[in-house]
Amino acid sequence: MAPDGQGMDHHIATARRFNLLFLFLLAALLPTAVLAQVPTGTIGGRVTDAQDRSIPGVTVTVSSPALQGVRTTVTTVNGDYVFRFLPPGDYTVVFELSGFASQTATRTVGATETVTLNVTLQPAGIAEEVTVTVEGSTFTNTVEVATNLRQELINALPVARTLASVVNLAPAVHNTGPGGEFTIAGAMSFENVFMVNGVQITDNIRGTAQSLYIEDAIQETTISSSGVSAEYGRFTGGVVNTITRSGGNIFSGSFRTSFRNDNWRTVSPFNESKVDQLVPTYEFTLGGPIARDRTWFFVAGRLQDAKTSRETAFTNIPYVFSEDEQRLEFKGTQSLTPEHRLQVGYIDVRRKQRNAAQGQVMDLESLTNPSYPENLLSVHYSGTLSTNLFFEAQLSARNMTFKDSGGTDTDLIRGTTLSDNQTGAFYWAPLYCAVCGNEERDNTSLLFKGSYLHSTASAGSHNIVFGYDTFNDRRAGDNHQSASDWHIWTTATKIVDGTVYPVVEPGFSTYIINWPILEASRGTNFRVHSLFVNDHWMLNRHFTFNLGLRYDKNAGRDASRNLVANDDAWSPRLGVVWDPAGTGRTTINASFGKYVAAVASGVAEAASPGGVPAILAYFYDGDPINSGNELVPTPDVIERVFDWYNQARPSPFQATIPGIAVRVDDTIRSPHSYDAVLGVSHQISSNAEVRADFVNRTFGNFYAERIDTTTGQAVDEFGNVLDVGVLENTNLLNRRYRALNLQGSYRIGTRLMAGASYTLSRLWGNIEGETIGSGPVTSGVLRYPEYRQLEWAYPEGDLSADQRHRARIWATYDLPWGARLFSTQLGVLQQVESGTPYGASGSVLVDPFVENPGYAVLPFTMGYYFTDRDAYRTEAMKRTDLSITLSRRIGTRSAPEVFAQFHVLNVFNQFDLFNISDGDINTTVLTAIDDPSLEVFNPFAESPIEGVHWRKGSRFGEPVSRFAYTTPRTFRFSVGVRF
Template sequence: MGVCLASMAPATALAQNVNGAIAGRANAGDMITVINPETGLTRSVSVGANGSYRLSQLPVGNYTLQVSRDGQAVGQAIDVSVSLGNATTVNLGAEGVVDMAAVQVIGSRVISPVDVSSTESATNITAEEIARMPVDRNVASVALLAPGVAGGSAGFGGISFGGSSVAENAFYINGLNVTDFYNRVGFSEAPFDFYQEFQVKTGGYSVEFGRTTGGVVNALAKSGSNEFHGGGKLVFSPRAWKSSARDSYLDGDRYLTRSRDSTDSARVNLWASGPIVRDRLFFFAMYEGRDISPESTNNGGTSFTRGESDDGFWGATMDWQLNDNNLLSLMAFSNKNRVDNETFAYDFDDNRVGDRLSRSYSENGGDNWALTWTSYLSDNLSMKLMYGNSERDNITASPSDGDCNYVTRASGVPDPGVPLGCTNNATIYDRNDQREQARADFEWAMGDHLLRFGIDRESNTSDLDQVYAGPGGIQYNVYSTTPGAQIPGAGIVPPGYTAYVRARRYSIFGEFESVNEAFYLEDNWSVSDNLVLNLGIRNESFDNRDAEGRTYIEMDDMWAPRLGFSWDVRGDSTTKVFGNIGRYFLPVANVINIKQGGALLDERTYYGFDGWEIRERDGVQYAVPILGTQFGFDNSQGDGSVGDLRAEVDKDMDPVYQDELILGFQQQLNSTWSWGVRGIYRKLNNAIDDMNITATHCGRIASRWVMANPGEDVTVWGDTDCDGVDDGYLTIDTSKAGYWTEADNYEYINGEWEYVGSTPTGQRGWVKPDRTYKALEFQVDRAWDGKWALNASYTLSWNEGNAEGPVNTDTNFGDTGRTENFDDPFVNYRGDGPLANDHRHQIKLRGTYAFNDNWRVGATLDARSGGPITALGVGNPYNWKSYHSYFICVENCTPPENAQDGDTWSTDDRVFEHSPRGGAGRMPWIIDLGLSLAYERTFDAGKLEAKFSVYNVFNRQEPVWVYQELEPGVGDRDEFFGKERFLQSPRYGQLIVSWSF
């Protein structure tokens, strides 16, 4: 009897996140046996009465599949690959032969490029594929290979999936969630050689995954086998192979200095793997030694910082196959790293390094581990239990912290000609984040139904101690301005001042915890041989706690339904139509616990700028600002005490969630070529942010900052009977009320404008947050056949609304969940338009070509149209407050210069024009081409591999972000508006040489 393979494709939605599966249809009663020849793992299952079978929870790897009947082998064994998070489908006929029209054969392995049983959108990339191309050695670079994924544009970095902000993603290693829960922008990462395979999920993913409204990157660490292997690798990227970054100039004056920034980087990796007990216990272990030396100047080119980092990385996995039905796996790594910096005075024109100004150091990373137990309880029921811990340190400090305040100056402020302050360390910062994670996942095959269900719990704790450096814990920031300008949160700049000083005192400490829990249930129903339905439901709960361990934000019973289908149109696995619809929830980052639930002190005192005072320390001169007339003070963000959080947090807060709809088509053209198209619709339905509530039913109240849902009902502790005493909960419809508007009035008396009071103008409400992403993705793929491979995609998208997400790229604000977008009702009023991550066009290419057995070339191209530019103003036609806005003052912006005693002026006299989001044009296209040339040769003793890669071959250094504040103050114009701030990284080269055996 022959074996007929009607399909052999990965079913992403049908497997748990660190394993894979093999499933399909065969003759009822037959026995299906798979063996991993590298580890000896053997699994057998009987085909059910309905003709279906499934071998779940299989470790990723290569297997042989054999059919037997009545104890006798039937046909020839087949080679089958199991990849991360996928189920490989193998349908077996009774008398047929291999259907070559529906499959691709590489060697003896049979692969179908069309996945007829998957309902989600995901890209799998192995370490072997990456080795054939110029892909930089970090997880973000792998994620950027997937369609619809773009790099963040602002200074806080990150990656954006499908129009979401960079603070909405999730990252896993061997099932352990390593996402940064403090700010949600970064994640814990291991060196590239620790990974075996990556899966990038860009939409429609299973209910097993949650706590993200962006994308998921799922990584698998390497493991051992029955054969001993080992090797070493050198990764070399010297500063001589990096082009100089481009400095930025305005009217011939340099305002951003980058050309002296460079890094020397050398990494040496040693690894080994093999059996401890053959067919039972295996190990993989690696150590990476690192020597990294960054150098950089400050923006003005007046100081030069040299760093040194030589901490190593270690990582290991251990897999114990107690028997064929029970597996125990351990993954552990430590990515602790310290960078020591020395800062010197610097003469840019002479390229001369002077006296040392200060020292500082930073520490990050930590220990991470996950222990996983997998058990096959029966032919149809499997279980996976996981417990793990992820740790991240974040420390910055300096020996001069006790003696030196940090000083900055903005553009337009006179240069003192000597360094600012005597330290380059702004903050004494010590934070440790630890995630304790536990989860249980089950799979139960019941005829045409595959039930998947499980629970998971995370306890995320941040232990923080933070204070500004220097005497008094004060930081001095000097800004340019004009007399009479309105400074947000401060007041009117006194006459005669063209610059002002903000003296900010800031401190906070405590231990803050968030607990996230979920359970899920999913039914993968094979309605027929051609139709699969995926029916899932997930229930989430988020519990954020203050510095005393009390719950202050609690959201539960968040139901996330997800429905999907896949239709094998022709029944031969060559053409499919698929789709899904689902809801996804986003937890509140721990930074909110700290800022809202801690004893935060944030005092901002404003002074006129009376010039620079030149001081000397250790023989080195430095400048500090001379404080002039005080004209403002604000501690509304934190007065050093933990307030009554009932009055600062919405009691009935709704979560942030996103709804998503995807429809797609995919077709196999021949044995190697396939193509597909996907339509995507995503809508963000809510936001959580800080809102300045200044009015209730009682009228105007003392200003309070409340974490709540803008544009929705807000329930806080307050004065219910208007007697001046908070005595119960009251509800404010913030779509109509909650903010007291007024105009400030001034009278010209004895040669000066004097404030004479305010005029109430009524209550106003907030607009509701809105973000909509619509896209069409086209993709063509040519599978690797030992000679060449190609993948090309084009994404046409529209990302529009008035809220990017929990961070704000427009204003370069990365403090998650505390953006300025909803501080008052007018920050986002008439603020609809293209959002920061709106890249209308995106083209991606990746491929490789082998000249012969030894030489090959690779290439990657990432080209995307530039993001929108907004001319942000301050102030608005409805209120005197001066937050960012989508209005520009064009008349009567400041008090008249030629005033007479008795003249009056009011902020209500200002005339504004609407400045729409994205109305100032677009940034240029970002085009990044990478090329690589690789050589490999096998000897009796092992294999030699070498690859030289060049990134950003054309050395394009286009701006990825420009200054977007047209008005630094009401009526003022910033000469730097529209000028470049962050650029593409310059061209650089990298050599990798490895020996393995």
């Protein structure tokens, strides 16, 4: 054994080597570093005696398996204390002072949560030690309306353990956005923020969350929908924060193999085919100490090569879709000193697909084989500068590349994409171009944040957070719409023995569209600079206030490096929690906040020629093709159409030339929402609680393009005279959300745990603002205003993402018998949700009924709602899922544990025709433009008659694919070992 001095020197030298290693890694990663808002929590409160007098000088210590070492502070003259930047987890808090009995309390801290822990110390003669244990979920007695779900619960339930399956359990969340994406509190699906370890993981265009995580590596997920601190911005809906594990002082790990087979399910009423192939997914995790309480590591991986059966739309041709994916995660945590901590995290994903469909496709020729390499980096520092001053910084980055996405043949015949104007489905050639260059989609950012505890004797304590963050949305790539840069949208199609034949009619039902890229992209750069301050003011035991203010400044440049977004906005965040009894059992909360989104780069760059295609659309006016009994093959049809085009050289009915016919006059402003909440939470017992919140949210500053007699005209390089469109924002339209959110949890003994969430809501207005294919889109309400009326073009009603009722009820139960052989845990999840609305709408002729006020390119047709926009609703969805988990330790309590888990989804095999959000239910409506047997009418003076002026398609309201129905009864299982 070495002498004390030598042992200490060795320990210091070892610590220095670890510190230098982490600093070296930090320096190596900085050149690519970039965004985040740090997902840590806070514990704070006040210590008093039995007469409610403040006690200064109390030593307060926190410890946790998630924390390296312990942290200690001393209460102020007002008895206040605070611990900032705590990693999410379970904490033990000890209060000690000579002359008083020590007190120990346990609390769970979620990401972004501020836990209030007020303590009353008793004289030492009355009690030597007091222990208080509180179980249940987090985010009660707070201004923030949030749900915290730990992965231990998710692992016990019959869910996929993905981020989507976790978010699905929270109130105020609806998976009714385009393509089934999540809307939170009524916002458009692209205006939420999803983060992993504080790094934004949403796609730059559609705002969808990418799978930058490994399920077994997730520690917990927090979904915040209202009352959000001023520390968070760039959203109008909600914030989802997922934390992955970080290792610890004890080595732990797992290996899991999950098995599924497309043949292990029933067939839906669509009567689709199945693929009998076993698909394993391998996951591993390993974490532990390199040096206890100083250096931790954590690694995880996931490997999968999945194959599933799919069918083409309308033709129902079966094919096998496959996805080969590898994910790898590394995280290292280093305590530089007991007061200073550094953490580096990295996730890498390699994903390749075969037979991928972009939108709804009708044939196998439209399938593609893309790949999507992606990675995520975060570097986080936190430090305690004094007992009441704290500082942290984070750099982070996400990089994604689109490769081989689209068609591979640039020939005019073989590379031109066709679309059926009646169904919107594509055929013949893939969308986009795989041989025209890759596309890069990256996020970068930097955050600095300080925290200061100001304690007063008469006005309580102020836990003040202040800081700066900057977020940069970057994208580079040319947006080719097909390999040839041409589309033909045909009148209809004929399907004979699985072969698609285009039906081409002259007039207004067949379009020829050219999408030329006139200037290569130089890369977009949409940066947001933000300042924020947030005061968590604990006045006394009865009142706590949240006083926050955020300032966001846009500096957005499009792919031609033009400054198109230069606005700024202030966002107040105000809230109060009233505890009538001062015990924390029952509290009433109220809050008001303004949330400001980041500018959608896909919209803001529409005025740039850099990488953005021009749109030159022409009506076909040649001979009809395949309108009778003839069956002309597709390549011959395309050749005839282009022969007519080359001879006729028609004028375009739509000409959108970025940089010429589209411009930004002033600036594109960020959309925003106003959020008002009134709620109550009640701690029924130490293991049961419930919370209810009434939410009212309104939205504004919608994206729009204005074309009127004041926006002017321009001549393009082809000699066409064009009407100029101006990209701007409008509040002519409206979008509103009102909801009652309920959530609760209840633990009975040590075996049964139950939880539930329920949302009663309405989302209504007259703007959808997004589509499946494009994500955010500009409204056309300001285009050619003389040619439409709001009551039939943009009627008010329940929007497509509206869902009146949504309930999730779950429970887990540990069986008391059989433990000598294995432990058995049952899990159940009941899902119930209302259907979503849709209406009957189509295109009608408007040009003959309006005197041209001077436009160069007349809008021949406009969209028209023949019914209320919410005239129809899909069926309500009901589904019961079950899980059984068997486990047994191999030896002592600390020995490895083997386990097997079995899931049965939709146990009762209930099928409901409910999913319209990704186009799987037909909504085709025909007018005189599509069907010559129907009559033209004057939309400004006549009321259309069904069967005379319009009619529903023959399959209106019917499924397009099996995904229109509830997931069929499905079996899957996994086996593994953990220690």
